[in-house]
Amino acid sequence: MPSIDQVAARAGVSTATVSRALRGRSGVSPSTRDRVLAIADAMGYVASSSAAGLATGRNMAIGVLVPVVHRWFFASAIEGVDRQLRARDYDLDLYSLGGHGTNRDRVFHRSMLRKRIDGLVVLCMALTDDELTALHALEQPVIVVGGPVEGCRHISIDDRAAVRDATNHLIGLGHERIVHLAGGGSFGIEFSVPRLRAAGFGDAMEAAGLGAGPEATVFGDYTADSAKATVARVLDRAPGTRPTGIVASSDEMAFGALLAAAEAGLRVPEDLSVIGIDDHEFAGVFGLTTIRQDPVAAGERAAALLLGELEGDGRVPAAQPGPEAHELVIRRSTGPAPMLTAATSGARVQPA
Amino acid sequence: MPSIDQVAARAGVSTATVSRALRGRSGVSPSTRDRVLAIADAMGYVASSSAAGLATGRNMAIGVLVPVVHRWFFASAIEGVDRQLRARDYDLDLYSLGGHGTNRDRVFHRSMLRKRIDGLVVLCMALTDDELTALHALEQPVIVVGGPVEGCRHISIDDRAAVRDATNHLIGLGHERIVHLAGGGSFGIEFSVPRLRAAGFGDAMEAAGLGAGPEATVFGDYTADSAKATVARVLDRAPGTRPTGIVASSDEMAFGALLAAAEAGLRVPEDLSVIGIDDHEFAGVFGLTTIRQDPVAAGERAAALLLGELEGDGRVPAAQPGPEAHELVIRRSTGPAPMLTAATSGARVQPA
């Protein structure tokens, strides 16, 4: 691992010139520049980021804070952030909270403040007030990918509209007894997003004149497992009360719903329609109708915004950007509501 | 962001003493140590990693190189590495190759050599010779999680034995026409692992006196989508030739197989048994029988090994560790081979 002096010596110039040449600064004659570049390359020289960071105050690295890398949304967003960063020659420091509330403290009060990063991307999670202050104490640009977080800009779809659209798809198919399979539960993912999505469900139901009482919402913890168990209970309701449509707040939960339906001997979509949100990589094989969002793109956009701000002249704190696009993707898991017969429709009998 | 001098000033001691106190070095009276600690804490002081790195030559960070973070195995392993690192107060630098062979060069020849990390964890992937040299040129400890990589220690299950066990499970249930759904395809994940697994399949088939001709192996690219399409074609074979059991090289592919079977109108496990490898988080909801491996644990172990070596006195390059455990997890996707009738068994008729 050669240092800059060695390169300078070999090239017969000063370290200053080497530095200038390598960084593309002006004020170096083309001939020397070429020579230095060639020699540096031949020697395999790469500047030490510690030294460069110390001297410039910029680390060429940004941090990504995630509750857990395992989940589809997070893994995808990380991928997107990374893609953008790598393209701009920035490094990516990953801070995972690891699912459990463990070591959150360590992360917030030690790791992240080590002046190792120039900015932070926070992936959709609930933050305590304490943590929020810690974030602001960083005095670094922060951007959230996922849901609104107080006092931070965020990149995300319009969650409320997304679920409204999903619900309306079912309503448009004639469904009246619809259940919202909401997320929220174990780790800190729950916060504004579940609320917004619940609101979107309510919007659509109300606008259609359909009831959305407490029975119309069940919780699935954002996992297929948990959702499957929950939905199994719901499908156990008497035929007249049993929903004909399910709006899951994530595809992973929708998968659980699909499997629960299969085990209950219900046909999809003849007996039950299921729509999710995400367009998870498995949605296709499952034939799941869903609202697509693109966390990879969101991650890219967030990183680009952050970098733009960092490299910008400074005083342009970039306003809150508009929401990401979402889109209904129709597959095989949704269809017309089953015919209502006197036997199953309860009070509401269709006039022949 | 206070610097060490400010802490020193406030505490009325020299920066040397502050440094010693904070790093737990001996030679500081308990009273001063406590005072310094309290003040540093109150001021929210954290040493700059650039400065510390420059001074000590150690960055307190290790790199994790992954082909893509999206896949279950990788996401899990990252989680494991992170867990161990965080516990030991190391940072984690993520280098994702992002699926496509893009920017591999950049990563290998620039990012990683920036003297930002103290060691590297490589997650299961094929490396070109050039890249392998670049790795060794790092002059840093490297460990692989996944499959054997030439000249590197690695942490992984015994892939050959794992697939052998999976195949034997099916054989034990009376299956004779078994197909191996192998991985390998798009991105650089393919290399020694697919080969080892194919060998394991061959071992078991041969030992049972069953044929494992070219027809017995099909490829699924490690994705559910691709596997589903492939298996659909296989299940299209004439009833007498159609396999009664499938050994998938990953759970994601097994999911695809399951869905293909469902669409083909085949019952699982009555008509078709499917076994996977991984124990993916969805394996439970799918009722998939599989060979469990624990990439989180593998990641933790790898990181622990690396750190041990880094913090060890040095000259103990830690030998190649033994394989990780794997374990058969029986669920509902495997069962006795269907009865052979004259109509379906082809040449091989069971004596009544």
Add this chain to the structure above:
DNA sequence: TTGTACGCGTTATCAG
């Protein structure tokens, strides 16, 4: 036990 002073590898400032 404590403080002084130098070095870590680069970048930036200012002469030349």
Add this chain to the structure above:
DNA sequence: CTGATAACGCGTACAA
């Protein structure tokens, strides 16, 4: 266009 040289913030021999 180029070269000294002073920071950058911290760790650590060495001296006290």
